[in-house]
Amino acid sequence: MKTNSSHSLLTVPTGPLKILELPPNSVGISSESIHLSLVIPTYKERDNIKNVVSILSQLLDESIPGNYELIVVDDDSPDRTWEIAQSLLTEYPQLRVMRRQQERGLSSAVIRGWQAATGSVLGVIDGDLQHPPEVLTQLLRSVDEGADLAVASRHVDGGGVSSWSIVRRVLSRGAQMLGLVILPGVLGRVSDPMSGYFMVRRSAIANATLNPVGYKILLEVIGRGKVDQVAEVGYVFCERKEGESKVTWKQYIDYIHHLVRLRLSTGQVGRLSRKVNFPVRRFLRFGLVGFSGVFVDMAVLYLLSDPTTLAWPVTPSKIIAGEIAILNNFFWNDAWTFADVSARQQQWQQRLKRFVKFNAICLAGLVLNVLILNLVLNFIIPNRYIANFIAIAVVTIWNFWINLKLSWRVTDVK
Known part of the structure; x- marks a missing residue:
């Protein structure tokens, strides 16, 4: 069982966005690896973070007691989300907190969290409760049964969205169709490539240098990792109850940029280069x-x-x-x-x-x-x-x- 013996913040990893094949030895953490490391990237989630940590801890304590860690990676939120998370360390011994001051971006925050993680299975979940926590156990079960990657999908049985507008639905589907045209070998492997809720075996992405743009870290995992077997679990995407949405037009532009960059770097052009x-x-x-x-x-x-x-x-x-x-x-x-x-x-x-x-x-x-x-x-x-x-x-x-x-x-x- 792993617990925090210190209330200090995690040191932010530097250098290339590459996951080690073997878990790092961190100060205050025993050298024995754990099963699941779940990263929660945050920015201005002061009103949500305590509830998120409480719900996730209770759920995982029941399913894999002591064999997990929650890693909050905060991008130096002006509402001091990281400080609220840090105050919870005594109450939740499986919690770890990282405050990034030099870098920004959800995708890179997830990877930095994974770089500091000690689990053999790496996961990510939003910090605003739009991803239903109860799906975690189904994702973990899929990995334990042999999947290299388990994705929570809105587009399989049991999946959907709660109250999206027509415009947002059209944009989401349009982005997916565009991705299938530009990068069919990646987006064609899952029904919901825009998902930000998934788990992946450390071994499937170890030693791959990731190079994400914007929010869609899943594209990097599939495009650059060694992912053979993929499982999908349906979930209903819920509207946030606290805080503000971070979906902007810039995210769609970043998505297109990401698709093009992945296409150039992983296809024939990348091999030729x-x-x-x-x-x-x-x-x-x-x-x-x-x-x-x-x-x-x-x-x-x-x-x-x-x-x-x-x-x-x-x-x-x-x-x-x-x-x-x-x-x-x-x-x-x-x-x-x-x-x-x-x-x-x-x-x-x-x-x-x-x-x-x-x-x-x-x-x-x-x-x-x-x-x-x-x-x-x-x-x-x-x-x-x-x-x-x-x-x-x-x-x-x-x-x-x-x-x-x-x-x-x-x-x-x-």
Whole structure:
């Protein structure tokens, strides 16, 4: 049996989001592993947390007494949820509390909790009682019977939602259908890939580096883990009684971003990237940003050079259009393509330095672009827009490779 001998907070793990194959030895905790580690990620759940811990403890004390731990991982809530949870440590010896001050996000909170966990089975449940606690025993039974992953689903027998609006139902189903198109090999394995209520064997995700976006940690577990057998248990998603909902449009955008990133990193593109040692995923992001710049470039070129608008000469029109597209591309590359580097170089001087380099490199590419444009326009295809598109495509590889080596240098980090 494991109990807390200290009222101190857990140390927040750092480094890659990777789960160890063997449970870590934590201060104040015996080295013997337990069966279930259940993570409860929280943010502004002051009004819920005491009730959640009480209900879960009572339930698990009846089913697996002393053979579990509850790990509250709080993202430094302004209502001091972590402090309320910490005050419960004496009353609930299986409870552990982590306060994160440097990181944010539900998915990463779950993984950090699992990194500190000692259980052979890892689970997650919301901290707002929207996930019915009584389903826990069914999920655990499924794992004990051989499942690598047991998911609480709203879309199997016994499942559903209590009082969702039509709009929310449509968005949920639409997100699932989109996921099936982008990542069928992952989302096709479960009926409710949006679920945030599940259990997984530690061995199924051990040593896999997880890289989540937003709330949908289950996508990472299925996409990057070694999950063979999957079980599903129906549950009814309930509306929260206390606190405020955290569902926003940003969560849907993060979901799409997550799907695309998983697709690129786990499919043929990811395997190709590892095989040839070329940053294929980063190049594809760079290409997508460049594609957005094409529309900016084309729109400005039309406004400046088309006979029905200003009718300026093609060359000066192209120079102005290209510079505006460069501004667009720098913003998106800094925020997305090279976000991992930018996050460690956030001072305005560093950002300005990156922009100057990016601009200089792209201006050199613009000179090349103008030459190709004129060559194609005058000698091959007498259509300014097709010629412009060909010129942009040729210069894209130049811009990516030089910017990778000079503008966003991974080694140029303090």
